[in-house]
Amino acid sequence: MPRFFVGNEAITESEGIYSIVITGDDARHISRVLRVRPGEELTVCDGKEYEYISSVVSVGDEVRLMSSKRQRITSEPPYTATVFQALVKGERFDLTVQKSTELGAGRIVPFSSRRCTVKLDEKEYPKKTERWQRIADEAGKQCGRGVLPEVTFPMTFREMLDEASKADLVLFCYEGDTALKLPEALKKSGCPGCVSVIIGPEGGFETTEVDEAEKRGMKPVGLGSRILRTETAAPFVLSCLSYEFEIGR
Amino acid sequence: MPRFFVGNEAITESEGIYSIVITGDDARHISRVLRVRPGEELTVCDGKEYEYISSVVSVGDEVRLMSSKRQRITSEPPYTATVFQALVKGERFDLTVQKSTELGAGRIVPFSSRRCTVKLDEKEYPKKTERWQRIADEAGKQCGRGVLPEVTFPMTFREMLDEASKADLVLFCYEGDTALKLPEALKKSGCPGCVSVIIGPEGGFETTEVDEAEKRGMKPVGLGSRILRTETAAPFVLSCLSYEFEIGR
Numbered sequence: 001m002p003r004f005f006v007g008n009e010a011i012t013e014s015e016g017i018y019s020i021v022i023t024g025d026d027a028r029h030i031s032r033v034l035r036v037r038p039g040e041e042l043t044v045c046d047g048k049e050y051e052y053i054s055s056v057v058s059v060g061d062e063v064r065l066m067s068s069k070r071q072r073i074t075s076e077p078p079y080t081a082t083v084f085q086a087l088v089k090g091e092r093f094d095l096t097v098q099k100s101t102e103l104g105a106g107r108i109v110p111f112s113s114r115r116c117t118v119k120l121d122e123k124e125y126p127k128k129t130e131r132w133q134r135i136a137d138e139a140g141k142q143c144g145r146g147v148l149p150e151v152t153f154p155m156t157f158r159e160m161l162d163e164a165s166k167a168d169l170v171l172f173c174y175e176g177d178t179a180l181k182l183p184e185a186l187k188k189s190g191c192p193g194c195v196s197v198i199i200g201p202e203g204g205f206e207t208t209e210v211d212e213a214e215k216r217g218m219k220p221v222g223l224g225s226r227i228l229r230t231e232t233a234a235p236f237v238l239s240c241l242s243y244e245f246e247i248g249r
Numbered sequence: 250m251p252r253f254f255v256g257n258e259a260i261t262e263s264e265g266i267y268s269i270v271i272t273g274d275d276a277r278h279i280s281r282v283l284r285v286r287p288g289e290e291l292t293v294c295d296g297k298e299y300e301y302i303s304s305v306v307s308v309g310d311e312v313r314l315m316s317s318k319r320q321r322i323t324s325e326p327p328y329t330a331t332v333f334q335a336l337v338k339g340e341r342f343d344l345t346v347q348k349s350t351e352l353g354a355g356r357i358v359p360f361s362s363r364r365c366t367v368k369l370d371e372k373e374y375p376k377k378t379e380r381w382q383r384i385a386d387e388a389g390k391q392c393g394r395g396v397l398p399e400v401t402f403p404m405t406f407r408e409m410l411d412e413a414s415k416a417d418l419v420l421f422c423y424e425g426d427t428a429l430k431l432p433e434a435l436k437k438s439g440c441p442g443c444v445s446v447i448i449g450p451e452g453g454f455e456t457t458e459v460d461e462a463e464k465r466g467m468k469p470v471g472l473g474s475r476i477l478r479t480e481t482a483a484p485f486v487l488s489c490l491s492y493e494f495e496i497g498r
Contacts, residue, residue, distance in 0.1 A: 074474055075474040075475050095344075099481055102475060102477055102478060102481050103475075103477075103481070103485070104475065142476070142478070143475045143476045143477065143478070144474070144475050144476050145475065181496050181497030182492065182496055182497070183492055183493075183496055183497050184497055222496075222497075223496070224491055224495060224496040225323055225324040225393070226324050226351060226352075226353065226392045226393050226394065227391070227392045227393050228351055228352075228392065229351060229391070229392070232348055232351050232352070232484070235481070235484065235485075235488070236352070236484075236488045236491075239484070239485045239488035239489060239492075240488055240489065240492040242473055242485075243431065243432055243488075243489040243492055243493070244432075244492070246473060247430050247431055247432055247471070247472070247473040248430030248431070248432050248433055248471075
């Protein structure tokens with residue numbers, strides 16, 4: 001069933017019946033692309049707590065729906081995972097955004113580090129971020145997310161460390177000799193409220209960068225004996241988080 | 250360090266020194282693309298048991314190397330995972346092959362099922378399979394695999410079930426009400442010698458197909474509350490297998 005997100009202001013309740021109005025691009029998509037007719041069903045999600053199995057009442061510039069079936073969102077992980085992904089070439093970054101969304105990321109933060117081959121000018125931030133956000137929104141709707149992950153503007157390496165260190169659990173993914181293995185790190189921490197997943201660029205982090213992270217108390221975490229491509233690493237870690245703390249709990 | 254695979258016949262030993270000869274496309278790649286010079290180092294892998302940190306002796310139509318450093322391959326999982334992936338459109342299948350290789354698949358088997366939108370003519374099998382094998386080979390070399398996964402010709406649904414049921418553990422991935430959750434299934438089985446990972450097409454399996462699988466004793470296994478795209482599912486399961494049975498063991 002197609003899935004749409006609205007703000008709480010679009011939902012009004014009266015005697016257990018919820019009236020919902022979808023406007024803008026989504027309304028156009030429903031009427032012109034999906035060609036939905038009155039009587040058909042859609043899922044509407046408030047992006048926070050509830051989803052509504054809704055019946056279409058009228059279709060036009062606005063789409064009006066009614067629902068008597070409100071249910072708590074159950075497709076969100078019990079933790080909030082932020083993926084900090086070093087900037088990599090277009091397609092690969094797109095893939096990280098799409099797959100991370102499917103696999104439960106709560107937020108996606110691009111950042112630059114020394115070995116990044118992609119350098120973005122600040123002027124490019126709004127357009128790039130908008131593009132990534134669109135990819136996340138589409139993937140989120142398709143896979144049945146209850147909350148769409150936010151893609152932020154790119155950060156510098158230091159800003160990223162500041163931001164990432166706020167989480168309960170920080171996974172600075174780096175294959176060094178002293179690295180803790182991922183299962184060890186997760187089993188030791190237990191299910192975190194917030195977790196930061198930090199993934200370097202294609203050439204990896206420089207040792208000075210690893211030092212900086214370690215100075216802030218972040219312990220490098222190893223992902224195994226094969227060298228995962230940068231765009232495979234975040235989906236891998238998110239899969240393991242979901243396996244350890246989410247599925248079947 | 251670049252990584253190449255040779256057959257055992259390309260390696261000869263004398264007094265603890267291994268002489269290795271690389272021929273064909275790989276030799277051309279080493280000399281013309283990588284422009285490797287005598288004295289430089291390469292890793293040569295026998296694709297079964299050992300890898301050799303080797304020093305280039307001469308470069309030409311044949312590349313000759315010497316090694317005194319033979320070591321057991323450590324980048325292979327302790328299980329052999331076969332990914333049975335329903336045929337999906339070009340790019341998505343390519344992605345499954347690439348990511349499954351990085352994440353430790355031992356074999357990749359395409360198959361057709363009722364809701365496959367891609368229908369392949371038998372005449373197309375050799376060309377398609379060759380293409381997928383090339384993607385697997387490239388990914389395997391890049392991520393440091395010790396064994397390159399084989400991509401087989403496509404099978405019918407029934408052939409696939411016959412083949413898949415030979416494994417110690419069969420993960421027939423399907424989100425039904427009776428599905429066992431993946432962590433349950435893995436923890437119950439313990440580390441398998443061989444494991445079959447069966448992934449349906451974009452529209453999923455038909456219930457009659459699920460029945461057929463169940464008749465052979467395969468229990469549907471659920472991957473969680475979000476609907477993963479078909480090309481995300483195998484990498485997800487392989488990540489979980491690696492997390493449960495491989496990393497840090």
